Amino acid sequence: MNKYLLSVHAAPGADCHSMPPEEMQAAFQKIEALETEMKEGGAMLFSGRLTEPDTATVVRHDDGKILTTDGIFAESKEHLAGFYLIQAKDLDAALGWANKVTTAVGQPIEVRAFWNPPGS
Template identity: 65%
Template sequence: MSQYLLSVHTAADAGDQPAEPMSPEQFQQLMALEEEMKATGAWLFSGRLTEPDVATVVRRTAGEALLTDGPFVESKEHLAGFYIIEADDLDAALRWATRTTAVIGAPIEVRPFVATSHG
């Protein structure tokens, strides 16, 4: 089995306002989908993130750490949350992503983890 990152992206609306939060119905559907992921052994971990304006960026400049407020990249779209799953192959991971995006209505980027050996 391989591990995949399903990253959830949200975008501001045309007026640069944050995306609408999930409805109670969407939230219930998402919780049911997560329970199914857990029951099948696909779900490893997930997390939901705060808005990017509360982020702190840490950079190394001239040998010193420089901390700045706000997101790393100015963008209307940002990472809102993620899932770490196990799946037999990319097609299986894409099926989970397809079901997730159908519930939350936000784009999902699917990326495999680099295979490493543990010795």
Template identity: 60%
Template sequence: MTQYMLSVHSVEGEARAPMTDEEMRQSYQRIGILETEMKSAGAWAFSGRLHEADTATVVRVSGGEVLTTDGPFAESKEHLGGFYIIEAEDLDAALAWASKVTAAVGAPIEVRPFMDMSGT
């Protein structure tokens, strides 16, 4: 089986009305049901939700010196907000899970396979 990352992206400055407590409860319930389904099917490996992009710290080497800077490295309006690592037979199966994730979280989902490094 191949592992895929289903990444959830948020768009900086995108106008979204804050969720009510009931909407938040329903959202967590939908996500919980989906994660239970993934686990039962043997597809779920790991997931995580990230804080906003402005909480990021970038570490890099420049001129032999380690530097840290605040904020995301990429100058983009879209940022990684969370992810699922799943196992799926093929891309079609991963896309089927992604369609369920986008319905549950209401955000675009990028699907990318992990490279198979077992032969190196």
């Protein structure tokens, strides 16, 4: 089994906050059903939805000093909105789950394998 990160990328305002309540309800139900399927299929390791990107804080070392800045690391049109950490046999299996996730959340999903140390 290999581990994959399925990250959900969303444009600002493209989340459920702007939806009418009944649509939001339906969206949540779809996602909940999918997450149950992922758990029962033995794929789900961990998942989470992140808070809004403007609530992020970046910490870095600059010339020996700790620098703390308000806001996200890289400005871009889309931001990381949440992720699924899954295990799957190969990329095809991972893409199969990604296909279901993008259908449920309505946002593009980036799929990346976790690095396996040599000899593992």
